[in-house]
Each structure stands twice: as structure tokens, then as C-alpha cells.
Amino acid sequence: MKRLVAVLAMVSMPAMADIEVSNEKYHPDENGLSGIFSYDVTNNYDVAVSALDLRVVASTPGREVPWADNRGSIDIPGGVEPGETRTLKNRAPREADRAVSEGFDVVFDVEPMAAYDASGSAIE
Numbered sequence: 001m002k003r004l005v006a007v008l009a010m011v012s013m014p015a016m017a018d019i020e021v022s023n024e025k026y027h028p029d030e031n032g033l034s035g036i037f038s039y040d041v042t043n044n045y046d047v048a049v050s051a052l053d054l055r056v057v058a059s060t061p062g063r064e065v066p067w068a069d070n071r072g073s074i075d076i077p078g079g080v081e082p083g084e085t086r087t088l089k090n091r092a093p094r095e096a097d098r099a100v101s102e103g104f105d106v107v108f109d110v111e112p113m114a115a116y117d118a119s120g121s122a123i124e
Contacts (some may be wrong), residue, residue, distance in 0.1 A: 072101035
């Protein structure tokens with residue numbers, strides 16, 4: 001239930017300053033059908049982070065409308081300890097794969113919306 005409340009509330013939540021996301025990259029697969037994107041997550045909290053709610057935008061520079069603008073949750077096996085940076089990977093939205101297959105460049109912007117500690121409670 002805690003996660004449901006956080007997901008409903010994250011629409012209006014500002015980006016989290018204690019979680020830094022950087023180095024977002026798209027990695028198409030060989031046939032262009034199911035690429036992944038990777039990004040570095042740095043935990044500046046004083047507790048480990050076990051999961052994140054994220055907003056992921058896939059867009060092409062110079063285009064006004066993004067290919068995808070999704071929100072979702074990810075569990076982080078092993079977590080991200082205080083002060084640690086880890087590279088995480090997720091499957092790219094199909095719309096981003098389709099854009100790449102049509103010859104467009106796609107960049108990702110990953111914005112943390114909520115973080116959870118080892119017990120699954122939202123970190124304030």
C-alpha cells in the first residue's frame with residue numbers, strides 16, 4: 001500500500017535532490033527491436049535505496065513531442081548504498097526502439113520521483 005500511495009503522489013512531487021541520475025544512454029539491440037537504456041544512480045541519502053519511482057522521457061533533440069514519457073517503479077537488487085553510484089539498466093520503451101528503427105536519434109532523461117529504503121518505506 002505504501003508504494004501505491006507514493007506512485008499516486010509522485011505526479012506532483014519534485015525531482016529528488018538526494019538521488020542523482022546521470023550518464024543516460026540508449027543501447028539498441030542488433031535488430032533494433034528491443035534496446036535497453038542505462039544510467040548511473042548516486043545515492044546521497046544516509047540509508048540504502050532498494051527501489052525507485054522514475055519518470056523516463058525518450059526524445060529526439062529538436063523534436064517538440066517525446067517518443068515516450070513514462071512513469072514506473074524499479075527494484076534495485078543489492079540496492080544502492082549511501083555515497084555509492086551504480087549503473088542500472090532497463091528495457092527501453094517500444095516507442096524509442098521504433099524511433100531508432102526509423103532513423104531518429106533518441107536520448108533519455110531519467111528523473112527520480114521517489115526512493116525506498118531496505119524495508120520498502122518511502123525515504124523522506
